Amino acid sequence: MKLIQWYPGHMHKTQRLIKENLKKVDVIIEILDARIPVSSSNPIIDDLTGDKPRLVVLNKSDLADAKVTELWKKYYLSLGENRLPVAVSSKTRDNLNAIIKGCKTLSVGAKWLERRPIRAMIVGIPNVGKSTVINALAGKKKAAVGNKPGVTKEMQRLNVSDSLQIYDTPGILWPKFEDQDIGFKLALLGSIKDTILVLDEISIRGLEYMVQKYPERIKERYNIEEFPNETIQLIEMIGKKRGCLVSGGGIDYEKAINLFLLDLRGGKLGTFSLELPGEERGFFSI
Ligand code: GDP
Numbered sequence: 001m002k003l004i005q006w007y008p009g010h011m012h013k014t015q016r017l018i019k020e021n022l023k024k025v026d027v028i029i030e031i032l033d034a035r036i037p038v039s040s041s042n043p044i045i046d047d048l049t050g051d052k053p054r055l056v057v058l059n060k061s062d063l064a065d066a067k068v069t070e071l072w073k074k075y076y077l078s079l080g081e082n083r084l085p086v087a088v089s090s091k092t093r094d095n096l097n098a099i100i101k102g103c104k105t106l107s108v109g110a111k112w113l114e115r116r117p118i119r120a121m122i123v124g125i126p127n128v129g130k131s132t133v134i135n136a137l138a139g140k141k142k143a144a145v146g147n148k149p150g151v152t153k154e155m156q157r158l159n160v161s162d163s164l165q166i167y168d169t170p171g172i173l174w175p176k177f178e179d180q181d182i183g184f185k186l187a188l189l190g191s192i193k194d195t196i197l198v199l200d201e202i203s204i205r206g207l208e209y210m211v212q213k214y215p216e217r218i219k220e221r222y223n224i225e226e227f228p229n230e231t232i233q234l235i236e237m238i239g240k241k242r243g244c245l246v247s248g249g250g251i252d253y254e255k256a257i258n259l260f261l262l263d264l265r266g267g268k269l270g271t272f273s274l275e276l277p278g279e280e281r282g283f284f285s286i
Pocket of ligand 1: 059060061062063088090091092124126127128129130131132133
């Protein structure tokens with residue numbers, strides 16, 4: 001796939017910057033998309049952070065299958081003491097307090113905790129909601145802590161609460177583009193640009209996945225009683241029901257599959273997750 005937006009030089013520079021900045025914080029707040037925690041992570045974070053306490057934020061949990069999100073929380077908890085998972089929605093502000101609480105839990109026993117607030121930095125790949133989390137947490141308190149002449153170009157620390165400060169600039173990691181499965185899932189959810197991928201194919205696989213894991217949602221939304229044998233017939237049924245026709249009366253397959261994609265992304269098919277612990281690989285393998 002031609003998805004290379006990050007040149008090695010760029011990656012190295014970003015990596016170095018994040019590493020430098022991470023030295024200055026006590027806790028790392030790693031933002032993931034709760035629907036695809038593995039595909040929305042970048043394993044480089046493990047090298048960058050070592051054993052620094054890490055809050056694993058399963059963001060966009062308002063869009064994810066709550067049962068699956070619980071499984072992911074258990075999974076991340078099982079990884080060890082200095083990693084703590086929380087499920088939040090920065091858009092609906094659901095459970096945002098868990099971020100502040102989680103940072104405190106991860107800092108228990110630290111010598112400095114009596115003297116100063118916890119310092120944290122938000123990291124994650126594009127589109128997982130880093131900015132939304134920062135805005136939701138900091139709100140109007142955007143008055144910078146280190147706001148002295150001469151240091152304005154530095155990253156600013158924002159007071160989130162009496163006990164927590166975060167940097168105003170997130171660390172942006174890059175997705176693992178070289179892995180097709182990951183690229184496809186990110187594209188399906190609209191987290192990477194559509195035009196660079198064969199979106200029809202990806203959407204068809206997405207439809208097959210939904211039929212397999214959440215059949216009732218598809219049946220309900222498109223008024224379908226029995227699934228046909230072939231996906232193409234299902235697309236035809238969707239097209240027919242929704243009036244996706246070409247002139248002459250045939251089915252406009254592209255329009256029909258696009259409609260499904262819009263429904264999926266727009267939450268019209270309800271909450272769903274594309275990855276389960278232990279089953280996160282092979283979604284799109286042929
Ligand atoms: P960033 O690139 O990581 O900073 O991501 P943004 O904060 O720009 O968010 C990317 C998109 O995801 C935006 O359209 C947000 O409105 C949306 N978004 C972020 N957090 C949530 C969330 O918790 N729930 C939902 N439904 N959408 C979210």
